[in-house]
Amino acid sequence: MSGELARRIGFTIGALLLFRLGTQIPFVGMGPPSLSFPAHEMVRLSIFALGILPYLSAAIVIRLLSLVWQRLNSREKSGENGRRSIARYTLLLTLVFSTFQAYGYASAIQTIPALVPDPDAWPVFAATASIVGGVFVLIWLSEQITHHGIGNGLALILSVGFLVSIPRDIAGIMELLQQGGISSNLVLGHVVFWIAAVAVMVLVEGARRNIRVEFGALDAGARQLPARSAVLPIKLNSAGFLIPVTVAPWIFFLPLAFAGFILGGDHPLVAAAYRHFQLGQPVHMMLMSVAVFVLAFVYTAYVVDPEASARSLAQRGGTIRDVAPGEATADYLDRVVSLTTIVGAVYLTVVQLIPEVFELYGNGLPYSMVINGGATLVVVCSALDIKTQVRGLSLTNPGGVRR
Structure with missing residues (x-):
């Protein structure tokens, strides 16, 4: 070291x-x-x-x-x-x-x-x-x-x-297990699930779609740099996690809070909406999933700019095989990023759903709403x-x- x-x-x-x-x-x-x-x-x-x-x-x-x-x-x-x-x-x-x-x-x-x-x-x-x-x-x-x-x-x-919080949660689970409040099969199922979930997260977060780029020979003063190839990596999950999952609830709860302010928190429509937007409720799960999926695309479009990447490649003399420089390269990169983002958006949607699925089916453990997918x-x-x-x-x- x-x-x-x-x-x-x-x-x-x-x-x-x-x-x-x-x-x-x-x-x-x-x-x-x-x-x-x-x-x-x-x-x-x-x-x-x-x-x-x-x-x-x-x-x-x-x-x-x-x-x-x-x-x-x-x-x-x-x-x-x-x-x-x-x-x-x-x-x-x-x-x-x-x-x-x-x-x-x-x-x-x-x-x-x-x-x-x-x-x-x-x-x-x-x-x-x-x-x-x-x-x-x-x-x-x-x-x-x-x-x-x-x-x-x-x-x-x-x-x-x-x-x-993990040691305290484990102690609480062991106590419930000894008292017969939960089954050993449920605990084992959660252990296996989280081992598999962590393995998938490591795999996806390290995954890249590598686009091969060719650079022609270059004159650098008295020297000539030979032609070379490189890769342009596109992350499978370019949107990260915090922004899509943090912003998604704002889309629903800000209008709901405004409606509560106008109509009153005890209004039947407002009370019913709050009830359906609780964690683990089907309506909340469906709307959050759609919002996270869409926001993953929106934020990826901000983080990864195909037109800027195409301009940068053109300035440095780089080309993608069988793709013309300029607008064609930008269109190709846009298509690759869009297809890659579909996988990343589905992955983020599934990750944010983990605690809610446990809650919906009643097979969660005391930690499930705290130590969750996010x-x-x-x-x-x-x-x-x-x-x-x-x-x-x-x-x-x-x-x-x-x-």
């Missing part, structure tokens, strides 16, 4: 330990929880109560705006200054989201006598400030991991949040990213020169 790799691994472990320590630090106004309060729920009363989700939500909103607002899209692609501007917009929107959520959270805690014996002395604004501060500490910590550690900081913080995919992608970076650092000497 190289010294650089060891340093990065040590830095990452230390940063993640700081994250876990922060989940045990109560926000302003909270004393030590009572003995009746579960220790594992302390994270809900800590400075990291909101986690990194406000930042992710802000980043997703900015990304969606860039899809429809050409000026923002151009700024994002204008170089380092443009990316810094986008980062500032994201942080400002994070401040708005986290302040709104933290104030609501602190106000809700105020109404729980077991946690706040004296509501009149409850410092709502101080609690709000400490929770918002916790969100920005996590943003800073994730950036440090990304720049100085190993792996993607945001994904690692999310992954650790999921992984720490959480597993985030952990798998984090592990694959770490593997890639470890391999890259292991094969380089100090200074970035390959061995």
Whole structure:
């Protein structure tokens, strides 16, 4: 193991330990929880109560705006200054989201006598400030991991949040098994299912559709570079997971919330709609599946631009065999990306359906709605990213020169 790799691994472990320590630090106004309060729920009363989700939500909103607002899209692609501007917009929107959520959270805690014996002395604004501060500490910590550690900081913080609940879930399952509350065959079935699911995720996330590209001979000063071939890789899942699955519920719940505001939450139509949109309900499953499938195409079209790729190939003298340069190449790449995205969209749809199928058929376990397909995919992608970076650092000497 190289010294650089060891340093990065040590830095990452230390940063993640700081994250876990922060989940045990109560926000302003909270004393030590009572003995009746579960220790594992302390994270809900800590400075990291909101986690990194406000930042992710802000980043997703900015990304969606860039899809429809050409000026923002151009700024994002204008170089380092443009990316810094986008980062500032994201942080400002994070401040708005986290302040709104933290104030609501602190106000809700105020109404729980077991946690706040004296509501009149409850410092709502101080609690709000400490929770918002916790969100920005996590943003800073994730950036440090990304720049100085190993792996993607945001994904690692999310992954650790999921992984720490697994021992407790296993203990709960074993207790239910001993009490006869669930069958051993059900537990074995879940174990086999998740082993197979992780194997499929690893396979799909590493899958590429490689398009062979030929480059002609090139004059470089006094030298002539010989003709060569390369591949243009197209990911099977170019849309990722967070944006399609995070945005899909907004399509339904934002109009539903607006209808509730206009008609009232107790209106029969609004109440019926909320009932059908609960997790595990057939209507929710069908509409979410359609939304995730469509959003996978929409976001892939933003991430993978066949016309830009065709222009880049033409500028570098690259051609695809039996395909004319220019518009024909763009059409060919568009067709390949579309066909590839069908597979990726089906895969994402199935992944997001995992916990709901368990819920619908009543064969879930206590963990099923928490450690679900999305959480597993985030952990798998984090592990694959770490593997890639470890391999890259292991094969380089100090200074970035390959061995």
